[in-house]
Amino acid sequence: MKKGIFKSILFITSLLLSLEALSKIEKSAEKKVESKSDSKSKSKSAKALDMNAVRLAVHFHLQEIQKCYTDLIIEGMATKGKVTATWDIDDKGSVQNLFIKENTSKDPALEGCVTERVVNWTFPAAETGKTFPVTYPFQFGN
Numbered sequence: 854m855k856k857g858i859f860k861s862i863l864f865i866t867s868l869l870l871s872l873e874a875l876s877k878i879e880k881s882a883e884k885k886v887e888s889k890s891d892s893k894s895k896s897k898s899a900k901a902l903d904m905n906a907v908r909l910a911v912h913f914h915l916q917e918i919q920k921c922y923t924d925l926i927i928e929g930m931a932t933k934g935k936v937t938a939t940w941d942i943d944d945k946g947s948v949q950n951l952f953i954k955e956n957t958s959k960d961p962a963l964e965g966c967v968t969e970r971v972v973n974w975t976f977p978a979a980e981t982g983k984t985f986p987v988t989y990p991f992q993f994g995n
């Protein structure tokens with residue numbers, strides 16, 4: 854009985870953290886869009902791949918990343934820290950050349966889980982024949 858309650862509390866906490874992160878990303882995106890006064894650059898930025906588009910795509914998958922940490926909490930193996938991943942997005946929106954740049958949690962299971970999730974995501978496509986480099990920090994246990 855206690856384990857079921859603990860899992861429910863962890864799940865609700867994960868959802869709340871995800872909603873809080875979404876709110877921050879959306880506010881940041883709104884501020885950036887509002888700051889562009891030229892309508893031509895607004896339409897161009899809406900079509901082009903940029904870090905804002907990457908953040909929104911990452912946010913869409915954030916629950917997958919949070920589940921990596923939640924599962925480790927349930928197993929009693931969670932370690933706080935940051936896992937910073939670096940990858941390229943190709944002209945089809947696929948992830949290429951993914952590697953972990955930094956892992957302050959020192960937890961190989963967390964690092965592996967993040968890698969397994971991100972490598973399967975699809976992003977808006979980079980320009981034809983080019984790749985778009987991304988470095989993204991995932992923070993756990995704040």
